[in-house]
Amino acid sequence: MARPRRLLLNALTALTVTMSATPLLAQKAAPEVPRSVGLPYAARNLPDRVVLTPGADPSRNMAVAYRTDLAQTATEAQIAIAVDGPTLEEKARTVTGSSRAKDSANGAALYHQVRFSDLTPDTVYAYRLKGSAGWSEWLQFRTAAAESKPFRFLYLGDIQNGILTYASRVIRQAFHANGGIELVVHAGDLAAQRDDLDHDDEWGEWNQAAGYNYAIVPQIPATGNHEYVDLTLPNGQESRKLGPYWPLQFALPDNGAAPVKATTYFVDYQGVRFIVLDGTSALDLGTMEAQTRWLDDTLATSKAKWNVVLFHQPVFTCARPNDMAEIKAAWKPVFEKRRVDLVLQGHDHCYSRLTSEAGRAASAAARATGAIQGPVYLVSVTGSKMYALNDRARTQPDKTAEATELYQIVDVAGDRLKFRTFTASGKLYDGFDLERGSDGHNRLTETTEPTIAVRTCTGRTGPDGGRCVSRGK
Ligand SMILES: [Fe+2]
Incomplete structure (x- = not known):
């Protein structure tokens, strides 16, 4: 029953819709791709998939991306400094933005983006978004x-x-058990x-997994x-391109490495510089050198006390036979030279x-003699x-851990950075503190809080006593 409506929508928006999905005829021939149960993800007359992202200076700039049905052609938000009574409308200002249409198995949708600028630092704001049926909640x-x-x-x-099915409880546990989360890094x-x-169902699930938390806490993906x-390139060669959802879902700062501006950027947040790199583009699309240069510049100009670098493919692998040689060769020396913390x-x-x-033993022995700590490398899932x-x-x-869903809570306060890793059900699994000395170097202390036993598979048995769900890479 959904198809005639979809055809109609396509016809209505033929001039404006970015037809990035496979054409209908081709979709018919393609093998059936599983759908989310109950097909809950069609765009509606109220905004959904609302994701807040920080500007490069999140004390003055924030941005929001969201989705509506095609009836809401205007991109319109209202924002006000938060007051404590139900009168937010009185002093709200209207901010407009831009939109792009996207077709999918859930029908066509409009993705909107609004950038809030000239904000006052350290101030609570409320915003709402316009759908064809009316405004979202504040x-x-x-x-x-x-x-x-x-x-x-x-x-x-x-x-x-x-x-x-599974990741949502981890994210919800993280928010439920830890008040005051001000940023999320992915x-x-x-x-x-x-x-x-x-794919559209996946992004629907991704948004549902954290729900309003994505709309009230800025996300750094x-x-x-x-x-x-x-x-597939015209010459038949296999290549990759950024999927269509990334630029629609995230209104990111435009301050990254020149050839990869959509996926590299930095954000300064209350004494921490977060630098985001794109490992896939570096490895497969020829941007390693440009990203390395930009990384070095962005660290050199950082006035932040702490520098945190975020990217996907790890320098040191815990699962694969070999470390990511190109990433290790290019970025590890920069992390060390510029004293990246995490x-x-x-x-x-x-x-x-x-x-x-x-290794672990050498690291512990060095720490016992008061050795300084270089970058700490984390991998999680x-x-x-x-x-x-x-x-x-x-x-x-x-x-290390195997077959375990985790989240990490990091508290930054002056010269101390406290890193804690929790399992899906909220048990403390790992923890350490970094302390910035008067010499400008970090020293690491293991947490003394009780942590649960190390979780690995033993043969075919997993750490919870059932089957081991980890497979060899
Ligand atoms: Fe992955």
Whole structure:
């Protein structure tokens, strides 16, 4: 029954709709791609898929992306400094933006983007978005302070698989158990975008998984290889291109490396510079050199106390036979030279916290003598796909996990950065503190809070006593 409506919508919007989905006839011939149960993701007469993103200076700039049905042609938001009574409309100003249409198996939709500028630092604002049936509810966020100020952020590895079924509880547990999360960073592969589920359904699930949290807490996403879709070049060669959802879902700062502006950027938030790189473009699309140069410049000009770099393919792998040689060769020396504090990654569908390439024992021995700490390399995973640990992962990282969904809470306060890793059900799994010394270097202390036992598979048995769900890579 959905098809005639969809044809009609397509006809109505033939001039404006970006037909990035496969044409209908071709779709008919293609193998059936599984759909989300109940088909809940058609665009409606009220905004959905609302994602707040920070401007490069989130004390003054924020942006929002959302989706409506085609009837809401105007992109219109209202924003006001939050008051405590139900009178937000009185002093709200209207901000307009731009929109782009997108067809999908859920029908056509308009994706809108609005940028809020000239905001006051460290101030609570409320905004609402226009749909053809009326306004959304008021959604509330706080701008960053203009200077260093303690804050908390959430770091998520690959959501990618079992997005609604499994990853949603991890994200919800993170928000439920940890008040005051002011930012969320995503280390890539937010959705799978292969043949396991219709892509529009995947993005519907991704939005449903965190719901209004994406609309009230700014999101800092990095691309993974799954944000790219396959492309056959005119000469028949296989290549990749950025999938259509990325630029629609995220209104990101336009301050990245010149050839990869859609997927590289930085954000300064209360004394932390977050730098986002695109490993897939670096590895497969020839932008490694440009990104490395930009990374070095962006770190050199950083006035932040802490520098955190976020990307997908890890420098040190916990699942694959070999480390990402090109990334390691290009970026690790820059991280060390410029004293990056945290390197947040995904891709390997296991957990790893690595503080020394020489291994866990060497790292602990060095720490015992007061050695300074270089970049700490993290890999984590949120969704349901799991890879088995490789052999090195048993001695090289300080801590690892297999077949475990996780989230990470990071508290930054002055000279101290507190990093805690929790399992899906909220148990403390790993933790360390970085302390900035008067010499400008970090020292790492392991948490003394009780953590649960190390989680790995034993033969075919998983850490929860059932089957091991991690597969060898
Ligand atoms: Fe992944």
